[in-house]
Amino acid sequence: MKTATAASTQTDPVAQSLAKLLANTYALLAQTQLAHWNVEGPDFFALHEAFQKQYESLFEAVDEIAERIRALGHYAEGGVERFAAASDLSPMPAGRQPAKDFVAQLIDGHEKVSASAKAVEDASAKAEDLETQDLAIKRRQEHEKTLWMLHAVLK
Numbered sequence: 383m384k385t386a387t388a389a390s391t392q393t394d395p396v397a398q399s400l401a402k403l404l405a406n407t408y409a410l411l412a413q414t415q416l417a418h419w420n421v422e423g424p425d426f427f428a429l430h431e432a433f434q435k436q437y438e439s440l441f442e443a444v445d446e447i448a449e450r451i452r453a454l455g456h457y458a459e460g461g462v463e464r465f466a467a468a469s470d471l472s473p474m475p476a477g478r479q480p481a482k483d484f485v486a487q488l489i490d491g492h493e494k495v496s497a498s499a500k501a502v503e504d505a506s507a508k509a510e511d512l513e514t515q516d517l518a519i520k521r522r523q524e525h526e527k528t529l530w531m532l533h534a535v536l537k
């Protein structure tokens with residue numbers, strides 16, 4: 383733990399990378415829920431259920447990431463408007479589109495979130511913060527697993 387008093391994440395590269403991961407994970411959670419609602423077609427039941435499992439898992443992840451920021455002595459950023467401004471994800475169209483397009487957009491989202499988890503992994507390795515590094519590695523493992531499943535849908 384670096385500081386006893388809560389501070390802005392801007393002053394600490396580990397907390398800064400966690401703040402980015404938090405915003406990206408929240409954006410992906412919202413997009414996965416949108417895909418859960420709007421997906422259509424012959425694979426509806428399978429995708430509707432898979433997307434629900436994924437957004438539930440992302441919901442638990444955002445809590446873990448935000449609480450790690452707090453454990454490091456910083457405040458977490460929150461609110462959908464702040465997450466939207468800080469996120470790297472491209473907006474997902476809200477209307478009708480083929481199921482494979484939802485899957486392709488979620489693949490892009492998981493790749494971006496996984497890249498921001500890699501940034502956390504690197505920043506925490508440099509700071510010798512093994513606990514945050516462990517969290518980042520677990521986040522990447524989860525995104526890699528979901529990417530494998532989403533790619534399998536497109537084959």
Ligand SMILES: [Fe+2]
Binds near residue numbers: 418
């Ligand atoms: Fe639902």
